[in-house]
Amino acid sequence: MQARKQGWSRSIRPGMIALLLLIAVAGAVRTVRAAEIIPSYGLTQSTDSNADTKSMVGLALRGNLFPMLQTEIGVGYRSESRYDGNLHVRMWPVTASLYANPFQTIYAGAGVGWYQTTFDYSNNLLIPDETKQNFGVHVGGGFQIPLAPSAAVDLGGRYVMLRDQESHLIPEKFNPDFWVTQLGLAIKF
Numbered sequence: 216m217q218a219r220k221q222g223w224s225r226s227i228r229p230g231m232i233a234l235l236l237l238i239a240v241a242g243a244v245r246t247v248r249a250a251e252i253i254p255s256y257g258l259t260q261s262t263d264s265n266a267d268t269k270s271m272v273g274l275a276l277r278g279n280l281f282p283m284l285q286t287e288i289g290v291g292y293r294s295e296s297r298y299d300g301n302l303h304v305r306m307w308p309v310t311a312s313l314y315a316n317p318f319q320t321i322y323a324g325a326g327v328g329w330y331q332t333t334f335d336y337s338n339n340l341l342i343p344d345e346t347k348q349n350f351g352v353h354v355g356g357g358f359q360i361p362l363a364p365s366a367a368v369d370l371g372g373r374y375v376m377l378r379d380q381e382s383h384l385i386p387e388k389f390n391p392d393f394w395v396t397q398l399g400l401a402i403k404f
Contacts, residue, residue: 250278253369255399259293262392269295271395280313285322287312293395303335304391308375310353322371323356330377332391349391351377359401369399 257271275289289312294305312326330349336342355373362368377391 249403250276251367251401251403252276253289253399253401255369255371255397257395257397259295259393259395261295261297262394269293271397273397273399275399277314277401283315283317285314285316285324287314287326293393301337301340305333305335307331308351312353312355314356320360321356321358325352325354327352328375349377351375357397365403367401367403369401370397371399372396 253273253275255273255275257273258268259271260268271291271293273289273291275287277285277287280286287310289308289310291308291310292306293308294303296303308328308330310326310328312324314322314324316322328351330351331346332349333344333346335344353373353375355371357369357371359367359369373395375393375395379391
């Protein structure tokens, strides 16, 4: 009798494990398909200048890689003046991020970016304008406040770290790192 119980138990156990795995995968597949597009407006502040806070616009596509892990691809535009207006820096970042979201409304993570940066010098300086591409990293996070089943307010922030930039003005190098806080509308589909 004991041998019969063990045989039955051994044949049921793999079936139960397979059923549980199938249920877990089905739930994950449903979650993985969820995506959202997030247009946003933000405020940026350079870390080493006394410049005023400037605006930044962005557009991101965020999706669920796993139930508690999100990916994001984003583009943006920001600009700022340095050296008493003698240098105008315009930046177009293209970023990729990985966020952990242990709760549906809170996320935190890090990522990398390619930063197309144009340096426009004042015409009276007779210095030619130039454009450079730089690689950078960022850390950040935020939270979402649901408005409807397919929309949420997204409030996020990040700190962007780039290598020091060279300038034709004195001082010859400056730290381009900056903070950004963005408010967006997450449209889920």
